[in-house]
Amino acid sequence: MTSADRRLTPRRRPQQVRAALTRERILTAATHVFAEYGYAAGTTNRIAERARMSIGSLYQYFPNKDAILAELLVRHIDRGAWAGADELDATPGSLKEVVRSLVRDAIDHHHDDPQLLRIMIEEAPVSSELIEAIDRHGKARVGQVREVLARHPDVGVQDLDMAAELVVGTVEMNTHKLMAAAQPIQVERLETELVAMISRYLQGDQ
Known part of the structure; x- marks a missing residue:
């Protein structure tokens, strides 16, 4: 140590x-x-x-x-699994709501105290425990998202491993950045645009 x-x-x-x-x-x-x-x-x-x-x-x-x-x-980082992912509707036409569930899970986790979130992002020192938590959470979340994508008929991307990495990274990075912004944002706008962007990407060439 x-x-x-x-x-x-x-x-x-x-x-x-x-x-x-x-x-x-x-x-x-x-x-x-x-x-x-x-x-x-x-x-x-x-x-x-x-x-x-x-x-x-x-x-x-x-x-x-x-x-x-x-x-x-x-x-904060090691917060656990995507709540309700196992019970999501995977019928044709439901992809947008599946993505919305993922985005809302991230938003809900960052919504309570934007100022504290900003302090954690800007001030928290890096430790081996923090690095391990980031890695542990990232792997768990990516694996969970990949499983959901693999069983959804509307997903058209070919590389599910990379798609899961990109989706998780996009949701986490933008949620952290925008929810911690000094100027308040409209959560509904964040959710709407993230859902639209990710859904279109996941549909691939369909």
Whole structure:
């Protein structure tokens, strides 16, 4: 482990329920503090105060606010599977709604707090854990999307592996960028244009 990784590694991985709940309190408090004060002014003292604990207790779990933000970003990226993908309608003519489900899943995950999302993108330090989370999430999401494309009769592209990579990359990159923009965007416009663009691509030469 490099010195940078040690700086970003939580000091205590809780084994007991009480310790796990305390760690969750710190992370929840940090999301509110970073959103309210920004990253520069979102100090560990403020996080500890919001979590209703001493600064010493906070430092038992995280060595600094960089480690807290890194953990929040890992959780954000490693968010789990595309909800409801296994139950999607795969009948002819339904491709657009399948794509809409994927886009909405990404939008819903980024919709709650654009300011915090912007802080995570701009300020979070890179660690080996973050890189592993990005790789793990990317592979899982691409594999899931490929499975959906493979069983849908409206998909006309020939290279499903590359298509899944492109679709996931397009959705994730644009959702991150536009949902974190300083100027608010109309979510409906983002959804409509992403769905139209990806659907046309996936239909291929049909």
